[in-house]
Amino acid sequence: MSRDLYDLIGLVAAICFILALKGLSHPKSARRGNLIGAAGATIATLIVFFYGDQLPLKHLPLILGAILLGLIIGVPAARRVQLTQMPQLVALFNGVGGGAAALVAIVEYLKLGEDAAKSGGAIGAAVLIATIFTVVVGTTSFTGSIVTFLKLQELMTTRPVIFPGGRFIIAGNLLAILVCSGWVYSAADTTSVMVLMALSAIFGVLFVLPVGGADVPIVISLLNAFTGLTVAASGYVLEATLLIVAGTLVGASGTILTRLMAEAMGRSLFGTLFGAFTATATTAGAADTRPVKSGSAEDVAILLNYARRVVIVPGFGLAVAQAQHTVRELADLMSAKGIDVAYGIHPVAGRMPGHMNVLLAEANVPYEQLVEMDEINPTFPQTDVSIVIGANDVVNPAAKTTPGCPIYGMPILDVQQSGNIIFLKRSMRPGFAGIENELLYDPKTTLLFGDAKASLTKVVSALKAL
Amino acid sequence: MSSGLALISIFVLAVFVGFEVVSKVSSTLHTPLMSGANAIHGVILVGAIIVASHSDNSLQLTLSLIAIVLATINMVGGFVVTDRMLEMFKPKKAQSTKDSAADKSAPQAGNQAGEVK
Numbered sequence: 001m002s003r004d005l006y007d008l009i010g011l012v013a014a015i016c017f018i019l020a021l022k023g024l025s026h027p028k029s030a031r032r033g034n035l036i037g038a039a040g041a042t043i044a045t046l047i048v049f050f051y052g053d054q055l056p057l058k059h060l061p062l063i064l065g066a067i068l069l070g071l072i073i074g075v076p077a078a079r080r081v082q083l084t085q086m087p088q089l090v091a092l093f094n095g096v097g098g099g100a101a102a103l104v105a106i107v108e109y110l111k112l113g114e115d116a117a118k119s120g121g122a123i124g125a126a127v128l129i130a131t132i133f134t135v136v137v138g139t140t141s142f143t144g145s146i147v148t149f150l151k152l153q154e155l156m157t158t159r160p161v162i163f164p165g166g167r168f169i170i171a172g173n174l175l176a177i178l179v180c181s182g183w184v185y186s187a188a189d190t191t192s193v194m195v196l197m198a199l200s201a202i203f204g205v206l207f208v209l210p211v212g213g214a215d216v217p218i219v220i221s222l223l224n225a226f227t228g229l230t231v232a233a234s235g236y237v238l239e240a241t242l243l244i245v246a247g248t249l250v251g252a253s254g255t256i257l258t259r260l261m262a263e264a265m266g267r268s269l270f271g272t273l274f275g276a277f278t279a280t281a282t283t284a285g286a287a288d289t290r291p292v293k294s295g296s297a298e299d300v301a302i303l304l305n306y307a308r309r310v311v312i313v314p315g316f317g318l319a320v321a322q323a324q325h326t327v328r329e330l331a332d333l334m335s336a337k338g339i340d341v342a343y344g345i346h347p348v349a350g351r352m353p354g355h356m357n358v359l360l361a362e363a364n365v366p367y368e369q370l371v372e373m374d375e376i377n378p379t380f381p382q383t384d385v386s387i388v389i390g391a392n393d394v395v396n397p398a399a400k401t402t403p404g405c406p407i408y409g410m411p412i413l414d415v416q417q418s419g420n421i422i423f424l425k426r427s428m429r430p431g432f433a434g435i436e437n438e439l440l441y442d443p444k445t446t447l448l449f450g451d452a453k454a455s456l457t458k459v460v461s462a463l464k465a466l
Numbered sequence: 467m468s469s470g471l472a473l474i475s476i477f478v479l480a481v482f483v484g485f486e487v488v489s490k491v492s493s494t495l496h497t498p499l500m501s502g503a504n505a506i507h508g509v510i511l512v513g514a515i516i517v518a519s520h521s522d523n524s525l526q527l528t529l530s531l532i533a534i535v536l537a538t539i540n541m542v543g544g545f546v547v548t549d550r551m552l553e554m555f556k557p558k559k560a561q562s563t564k565d566s567a568a569d570k571s572a573p574q575a576g577n578q579a580g581e582v583k
């Protein structure tokens with residue numbers, strides 16, 4: 001295949017990626033957009049094998065074997081993952097992409113170094129800078145994504161991890177990366193680039209540790225944009241136009257998306273990212289011993305039976321308990337009794353923006369019943385009962401009333417304005433952001449303790465009996 | 467125009483395209499869009515294949531083969547998981563039950579395997 005034909009087909013793949021991102025931005029075309037993206041990626045991968053004289057294609061069986069291994073790992077992981085665990089899988093996929101970009105840059109650097117030594121020449125400055133960028137940012141994205149995975153999987157604390165002198169450690173780490181970059185720049189050898197990779201790996205961990213649970217999606221999105229840019233930089237090193245276009249598209253659109261996400265969550269991007277430098281260890285509130293009103297499933301059923309309008313506020317706890325189907329059963333039962341039912345969906349309900357819509361759609365909840373926050377908030381004063389299922393931070397009035405608390409400024413669902421509030425909770429444990437919720441002690445609030453699915457099943461049968 | 471400058475021009479233009487294509491997105495689509503963009507940067511697989519095929523020693527070959535495995539996971543896994551998310555958004559005609567939803571996922575899984583290689 002001639003270089004011109006190769007580049008022309010590469011252009012087709014690049015157009016596929018642009019159409020994919022455009023399609024993914026609109027609900028109707030989203031799925032088609034994703035398929036166009038997949039087609040573009042398939043074209044790009046297939047034609048590289050026909051690169052001809054530019055590519056000697058040594059080690060072909062090993063290359064195909066490695067692709068097969070990737071398929072064997074990647075496809076079942078993506079197909080079998082529970083919808084509740086999707087966000088951390090996306091984080092992992094992003095991380096391995098960053099790792100791959102870093103490795104590509106390292107191999108090319110070693111290769112160019114050897115060639116330069118043989119011919120007595122030197123590697124170009126721009127190529128060296130692009131290589132250093134890819135190694136640093138790609139590795140940061142790799143280890144950072146693994147930490148976000150651990151946080152979302154709750155294999156480690158979801159609270160911000162802040163240690164004394166953290167900002168000095170991070171600053172020292174950054175300085176070391178800078179010095180080491182200079183070393184890589186001047187001495188084209190294996191040791192320097194490996195040390196740079198190790199320092200960047202540490203930075204990725206330090207960068208994500210101080211981020212609180214609720215801000216993790218923003219960080220994943222940002223690391224995603226970072227990985228895009230590293231792909232673009234390695235495209236520069238390899239002089240592969242397609243990699244530059246694809247990587248840059250992801251870098252630019254990912255940056256916009258990160259900003260949009262931060263806006264939807266009412267978070268300052270700067271505050272989220274540089275939390276490590278400004279955060280001071282907050283004192284955890286003393287365990288609250290104030291009385292709360294807890295009720296039985298029958299009490300809840302009676303309350304619902306005489307309501308005219310009920311709003312269901314689902315949270316991640318609902319998904320964990322796999323209670324989506326039981327919720328729908330309850331909603332259908334109430335609708336049959338002539339009660340007006342709607343779901344109030346917070347932009348970050350679940351673990352990521354849009355995550356809750358996916359989970360409820362899986363349970364065949366009619367799309368029209370899912371109401372976004374801005375539309376449902378004005379209706380709370382006319383709502384008789386709000387049922388909060390496994391959610392906490394998204395209804396916590398502290399976001400409005402307590403400056404300085406981690407979620408201050410985040411828009412919330414105003415359930416406190418409704419006539420009655422029912423909380424289905426496993427325990428009095430605070431939500432993902434780790435903050436006490438005043439609403440639990442409100443006289444209008446009834447708590448129904450227990451597993452969300454078991455509690456809802458009881459409420460459904462009690463309501464049927466009425 | 468030198469080749470370095472041409473590449474930088476492509477980069478700058480792609481930045482603007484990237485900014486433009488996602489100017490307004492409903493928060494419902496934030497996660498699938500992120501996941502789809504994530505899959506697109508899996509195209510680093512092309513770079514990994516290029517470096518693997520001209521690597522001359524075992525260190526370079528090992529590193530580039532690891533890169534191929536990681537990049538394939540990123541690309542293929544990314545598109546499959548995005549498709550699974552978006553499948554949930556498709557309009558449902560009848561109020562079907564859980565069982566029929568489970569039925570639907572089987573042929574759809576076949577499509578994905580054919581679509582992404």
